Amino acid sequence: MDLVLQFFSSIAWWGWILIVLAFVAIRDVFFQRSHTISHNFPIVGHLRYWLESIGPEMRQYFVANNREELPFNRIERGWIYASAKKENNYEGFGTDRDIHAHQHIFINNAMMPFKLPENHPHKIDKTFLPCAKVMGEFNKRKRPYRPASIINVSAMSFGSLSAKAIESLNKGVKIAGAYHNTGEGGLSPYHSNGGDVVFHFGTGYFGVRSEDGGFSMEKMVDLVNKNPFIRAIEVKLSQGAKPGKGGVLPGAKITKQIAEIRGVEVGKDVLSPPTHKAFSNVPEMVDFIEKIAKETGLPVGIKAAIGKLEQWEELADIMKATGKGPDFITVDGGEGGTGAAPPSFADHVSLPWVYGFSDLYRLFQSKGLSERIVFVGSGKLGFPAKAAMALAMGVDCINVAREAMMSIGCIQAQICHTNRCPAGIATQKKWTQNGINVPLKSERLAQYFKTFRKEFIEITHAAGYEHPCEFKMSDIEINVDDHNLSKELNGTFMYQKTPVPFKGVQHLKDCMHLGGVE
Numbered sequence: 001m002d003l004v005l006q007f008f009s010s011i012a013w014w015g016w017i018l019i020v021l022a023f024v025a026i027r028d029v030f031f032q033r034s035h036t037i038s039h040n041f042p043i044v045g046h047l048r049y050w051l052e053s054i055g056p057e058m059r060q061y062f063v064a065n066n067r068e069e070l071p072f073n074r075i076e077r078g079w080i081y082a083s084a085k086k087e088n089n090y091e092g093f094g095t096d097r098d099i100h101a102h103q104h105i106f107i108n109n110a111m112m113p114f115k116l117p118e119n120h121p122h123k124i125d126k127t128f129l130p131c132a133k134v135m136g137e138f139n140k141r142k143r144p145y146r147p148a149s150i151i152n153v154s155a156m157s158f159g160s161l162s163a164k165a166i167e168s169l170n171k172g173v174k175i176a177g178a179y180h181n182t183g184e185g186g187l188s189p190y191h192s193n194g195g196d197v198v199f200h201f202g203t204g205y206f207g208v209r210s211e212d213g214g215f216s217m218e219k220m221v222d223l224v225n226k227n228p229f230i231r232a233i234e235v236k237l238s239q240g241a242k243p244g245k246g247g248v249l250p251g252a253k254i255t256k257q258i259a260e261i262r263g264v265e266v267g268k269d270v271l272s273p274p275t276h277k278a279f280s281n282v283p284e285m286v287d288f289i290e291k292i293a294k295e296t297g298l299p300v301g302i303k304a305a306i307g308k309l310e311q312w313e314e315l316a317d318i319m320k321a322t323g324k325g326p327d328f329i330t331v332d333g334g335e336g337g338t339g340a341a342p343p344s345f346a347d348h349v350s351l352p353w354v355y356g357f358s359d360l361y362r363l364f365q366s367k368g369l370s371e372r373i374v375f376v377g378s379g380k381l382g383f384p385a386k387a388a389m390a391l392a393m394g395v396d397c398i399n400v401a402r403e404a405m406m407s408i409g410c411i412q413a414q415i416c417h418t419n420r421c422p423a424g425i426a427t428q429k430k431w432t433q434n435g436i437n438v439p440l441k442s443e444r445l446a447q448y449f450k451t452f453r454k455e456f457i458e459i460t461h462a463a464g465y466e467h468p469c470e471f472k473m474s475d476i477e478i479n480v481d482d483h484n485l486s487k488e489l490n491g492t493f494m495y496q497k498t499p500v501p502f503k504g505v506q507h508l509k510d511c512m513h514l515g516g517v518e
């Protein structure tokens with residue numbers, strides 16, 4: 001024994017390295033058949049896999065320029081981080097954007113900005129920016145709802161996000177007076193920290209699921225009665241990243257608690273079906289919406305990504321003929337985010353937000369329905385100039401998902417589908433989640449929302465308006481080709497927005513249906 005130990009201890013450190021490399025080389029050549037490169041180039045072949053695995057980080061930190069990355073470039077991310085931390089989010093020396101580039105947005109400023117009268121709500125609170133329309137008002141729901149913030153947290157479930165992330169978002173919306181959309185995973189204790197909640201469900205009916213996997217009205221009513229902070233209900237038809245494909249929650253993310261809330265098995269992939277059990281066609285969907293609204297008293301909306309318009313036209317015709325239908329419609333863009341989706345769907349199925357929304361709005365407007373619906377937009381709209389464009393096109397408020405994630409520390413690692421999120425946001429791993437300081441992160445979300453609203457109000461005033469609902473298509477121009485030509489939105493999308501009835505911000509502040517807390 002002593003001899004053996006003596007022999008091993010006589011081997012120099014570099015000798016050990018050679019021995020390990022020899023073992024790796026033998027394994028590469030003789031014992032593994034799954035990687036051709038490491039078989040053909042033992043040892044060095046591993047470098048390729050390693051370099052490939054750290055490539056995204058290397059490009060993000062060292063190579064990509066400030067405006068290059070997708071979905072969100074460094075300047076966009078930096079603006080959210082700085083806004084959330086209440087740091088200096090200005091830029092010096094002038095824009096670094098090519099303002100002649102295709103699809104660049106311009107907001108037409110007035111010669112003189114809007115002058116705030118004495119005692120105007122914006123003099124008291126520079127971030128007060130509620131939605132100009134009330135959800136459920138036209139359909140006379142029992143509990144109509146005016147979102148107290150024009151920017152809100154979009155659907156992201158407990159499951160796709162961690163408990164600490166959901167808790168931070170919920171506490172953050174409470175501070176900011178915004179709402180928090182639950183996403184498809186049901187209502188969790190982490191959604192129940194006092195912020196307004198929009199309860200969202202898809203084809204999996206998580207949280208309101210009957211024994212046979214269908215929709216349970218009894219559970220829906222019970223949930224709403226027990227949780228008065230639920231202010232509206234959203235039925236998901238589709239989302240921009242994967243229309244026609246149900247929700248996907250990888251087994252790695254399914255803990256005991258998530259399994260209990262959703263009524264599924266621990267550790268097993270949950271694939272929601274592509275279609276709803278509760279309805280099979282447009283008239284049935286309208287009936288379904290009306291039943292939920294009647295039973296719960298809440299405004300009920302639908303969320304979808306837009307492609308073909310035939311069924312939307314059928315919906316509009318039914319709404320016109322019956323006076324029934326959704327109180328709000330959330331339009332998600334093809335550029336929308338997801339916890340997990342096949343690239344073939346995320347990259348190609350459904351239209352980008354500007355095209356999808358303009359198609360839909362034009363259709364509803366042509367039927368005289370645009371005034372009675374609250375339009376919600378989502379798809380990288382969490383920046384004041386983008387939001388100005390969206391409001392000019394007819395949106396009434398916006399939802400943000402990834403921007404909200406970034407405000408609480410997401411670094412755009414783009415591995416939400418693996419349970420390995422390094423920021424503890426899109427993972428169920430306890431260790432990484434524990435890095436999230438909930439009181440700090442909730443303040444950050446709230447601060448991002450407040451900074452967004454403040455800048456949005458300033459842009460609105462610069463354009464000569466009191467509230468962004470007054471933006472018209474002709475207030476925004478967009479570069480439409482490579483020859484430095486820009487066109488007003490109405491010239492590009494071929495409609496004028498229906499003016500939103502607006503009697504002043506004070507009127508919105510005095511509204512009895514205004515949400516938000518304190």
Ligand SMILES: Cc1cc2nc3c(=O)[nH]c(=O)nc-3n(C[C@H](O)[C@H](O)[C@H](O)COP(=O)(O)O)c2cc1C
Nearest residue numbers: 154155156183184336337338339379380400401402
């Ligand atoms: C992690 C994650 C989870 C999501 N989960 C849902 C969901 O459960 N239901 C849904 O309709 N959309 C879901 N979405 C889509 C977002 O709600 C939103 O519509 C989309 O990301 C566009 O907004 P954004 O560009 O601000 O991220 C999810 C997005 C992300 C990033």
